[in-house]
Amino acid sequence: MTAGRLDRLGTSAGFLARAWRYEMRQLIRTRLYVFLAILLPLIFASMAFYMFRGSGKQDAPMSVALSAALMGMWSSTLLGSGNAITRLRLMQLLEPLVASPRSTFLVTLPFAIATSSLGVYGLLVTLGWSAVLFDMPLHLEHPMLFFVAVPVTVVALGMLGLLMASAFILYPTAQSLANFFEFPVWMLSGMLVPISTLPDPVQKISYLLAPTWGVKALTGAAVGNGSAAEAIGMCLLLTCVYLAITLLLQRRFEWLARSSGTLALQ
Amino acid sequence: MPSDLEGREVQMLDSIATPAIAIDDLTRTFKGPQGRVKHAINGLSLRVERGEMVGLLGPNGAGKTSTAKILMTVLLPTSGKAGILGHDVVRDPQTARRVTGVILGGDAGLYARLTAVDNLLLFADLYGIPYREQKPRIRDLLDMVGLLGNERKRVESFSRGMKQRLHIARGLLHDPDVVILDEPSNGIDPVGARELRALIREQVRDGRSVLLTTHYMFEADELCDRVAVMRDGTKIAEGTPDSLKKQTDGQVVLTVTVSGVGEDHVGRLRALPGVRSVGLTEHGGSQTLDVHSGQETDVTAAVLAELRGLSVIQVSKREPTLEDAYVSLISQDRR
Ligand SMILES: Nc1ncnc2c1ncn2[C@@H]1O[C@H](COP(=O)(O)OP(=O)(O)O)[C@@H](O)[C@H]1O
Numbered sequence: 001m002t003a004g005r006l007d008r009l010g011t012s013a014g015f016l017a018r019a020w021r022y023e024m025r026q027l028i029r030t031r032l033y034v035f036l037a038i039l040l041p042l043i044f045a046s047m048a049f050y051m052f053r054g055s056g057k058q059d060a061p062m063s064v065a066l067s068a069a070l071m072g073m074w075s076s077t078l079l080g081s082g083n084a085i086t087r088l089r090l091m092q093l094l095e096p097l098v099a100s101p102r103s104t105f106l107v108t109l110p111f112a113i114a115t116s117s118l119g120v121y122g123l124l125v126t127l128g129w130s131a132v133l134f135d136m137p138l139h140l141e142h143p144m145l146f147f148v149a150v151p152v153t154v155v156a157l158g159m160l161g162l163l164m165a166s167a168f169i170l171y172p173t174a175q176s177l178a179n180f181f182e183f184p185v186w187m188l189s190g191m192l193v194p195i196s197t198l199p200d201p202v203q204k205i206s207y208l209l210a211p212t213w214g215v216k217a218l219t220g221a222a223v224g225n226g227s228a229a230e231a232i233g234m235c236l237l238l239t240c241v242y243l244a245i246t247l248l249l250q251r252r253f254e255w256l257a258r259s260s261g262t263l264a265l266q
Numbered sequence: 267m268p269s270d271l272e273g274r275e276v277q278m279l280d281s282i283a284t285p286a287i288a289i290d291d292l293t294r295t296f297k298g299p300q301g302r303v304k305h306a307i308n309g310l311s312l313r314v315e316r317g318e319m320v321g322l323l324g325p326n327g328a329g330k331t332s333t334a335k336i337l338m339t340v341l342l343p344t345s346g347k348a349g350i351l352g353h354d355v356v357r358d359p360q361t362a363r364r365v366t367g368v369i370l371g372g373d374a375g376l377y378a379r380l381t382a383v384d385n386l387l388l389f390a391d392l393y394g395i396p397y398r399e400q401k402p403r404i405r406d407l408l409d410m411v412g413l414l415g416n417e418r419k420r421v422e423s424f425s426r427g428m429k430q431r432l433h434i435a436r437g438l439l440h441d442p443d444v445v446i447l448d449e450p451s452n453g454i455d456p457v458g459a460r461e462l463r464a465l466i467r468e469q470v471r472d473g474r475s476v477l478l479t480t481h482y483m484f485e486a487d488e489l490c491d492r493v494a495v496m497r498d499g500t501k502i503a504e505g506t507p508d509s510l511k512k513q514t515d516g517q518v519v520l521t522v523t524v525s526g527v528g529e530d531h532v533g534r535l536r537a538l539p540g541v542r543s544v545g546l547t548e549h550g551g552s553q554t555l556d557v558h559s560g561q562e563t564d565v566t567a568a569v570l571a572e573l574r575g576l577s578v579i580q581v582s583k584r585e586p587t588l589e590d591a592y593v594s595l596i597s598q599d600r601r
């Protein structure tokens with residue numbers, strides 16, 4: 001490897017780390033994101049616990065809490081990456097960033113990772129509140145697997161969010177599109193109802209969504225129902241698939257955005 | 267051995283012959299209201315040779331920013347070609363990006379919540395500047411643009427002029443051979459603008475090839491070797507600032523302060539014998555008409571006759587200035 005290539009690699013990693021840090025700092029100061037990532041899962045968890053108590057179902061409290069946490073993580077990821085690109089356009093930074101010799105992918109990646117990392121806080125908060133308010137035992141069946149499952153899920157969700165947010169590069173008005181995907185993905189990935197209760201073709205879509213496997217990986221590792229390792233593997237595989245699609249899509253979208261002139265603030 | 271030498275020589279000659287910026291018959295259209303097609307750039311051809319600073323001059327809406335954005339590879343041409351050091355902005359944008367310094371004017375375009383240094387560090391990473399070189403390079407640039415001492419302050423607390431100087435530092439991070447500056451002094455107070463021009467002349471220039479867009483003739487005159495004047499997406503004049511000034515040799519300008527002048531008046535004034543061009547500037551309540559004519563004909567009586575019925579506040583005659591040359595160029599009859 002030549003020195004030039006090494007420098008490029010190093011500075012790419014440097015950009016990711018730096019941009020992630022700045023974005024986290026910025027997000028933590030934003031009330032909306034703190035709400036999405038920390039308060040929202042708490043509200044879901046409370047609702048879920050009361051509903052389950054009323055219906056007398058025998059789900060482990062831990063899986064209820066984890067599903068709720070993942071709903072919050074998905075919301076913050078999906079809205080977060082889209083918002084980040086919209087924010088770049090508003091700040092008129094999209095053009096100088098695209099005009100730099102790095103790919104749009106590298107430029108947008110730290111935003112996706114930052115927003116889903118915020119989901120980790122949400123996860124911890126949900127588990128904490130559930131333990132305090134609903135006497136949920138904080139016991140992990142496979143602690144090692146759990147600690148692998150968390151970052152794998154975060155990255156997988158982040159990549160799916162980025163894939164969808166790529167449309168924002170081209171369409172300044174894609175916000176409503178993102179909002180549209182919030183609820184269906186909760187539904188499809190078994191956060192609200194078990195996947196087995198969904199119609200057959202819909203189940204197939206579920207298996208293409210990282211949150212589906214994220215829920216499985218986290219609950220599998222925490223409660224010990226189902227294979228967490230397999231779910232982690234699926235998350236990794238899907239991450240690679242999303243990555244490939246995002247790269248192709250962004251290249252295409254960058255071209256179309258240059259053609260339509262939508263990188264600029266209008 | 268000799269053949270190798272020859273090869274190298276050919277390469278060198280080749281690189282001397284390749285202009286810094288080459289624009290050929292460039293067109294860019296946008297969809298306007300009601301699906302109408304609007305030409306932002308219409309058949310523009312322009313060259314910036316190595317080491318040259320060329321001004322792209324024109325009023326608002328002339329197509330300057332669109333041209334700059336095509337060269338910065340954030341906008342695609344509708345037709346025609348544009349290249350930076352021979353790298354086509356459509357076919358090979360990545361190479362073009364590496365050799366181009368992008369300085370977009372404006373209040374925005376920076377991470378407002380970050381400090382000046384953090385802004386520069388992010389872009390240093392993006393431009394692949396090795397770590398060991400980043401800190402000294404950034405220090406040099408901050409010093410050069412006069413922001414040393416403010417580098418740890420958040421950009422949102424910066425004045426318009428400080429932001430513009432940070433834009434310049436960012437554009438020069440990777441020591442580009444070609445620099446594109448879009449209306450750098452727009453919205454900056456006269457003193458700040460003068461300092462900025464000094465900065466552009468001495469530092470940005472520094473062996474680089476520069477395309478600078480502006481709507482101030484005096485700015486182009488002060489900085490540029492050559493100027494191209496654009497109007498409605500088309501190049502209407504090109505040459506050294508001096509040669510453009512010569513266009514008003516032998517002319518006089520009749521200035522009439524008046525109110526109530528409409529487009530129809532301007533049209534009739536332009537049609538008067540001896541009148542070369544007419545410019546109309548609106549102020550709060552009053553208007554200024556600049557009527558250019560040859561020294562040999564006095565058009566005062568004819569002009570005042572056309573303005574009968576309107577309230578004429580003041581009439582005066584003067585030698586044309588540099589700005590008049592420009593106004594005369596861009597307000598000539600539209601063909
Ligand atoms: N993204 C866009 N969409 C539609 N019209 C545009 C867009 N960008 C520029 N234009 C139009 O193109 C013309 C030239 O604009 P511009 O290049 O910004 O001129 P200048 O920089 O000389 O003021 C203007 O009439 C402007 O309204």
Ligand SMILES: [Mg+2]
Nearest residue numbers: 330331332449
């Ligand atoms: Mg402009």
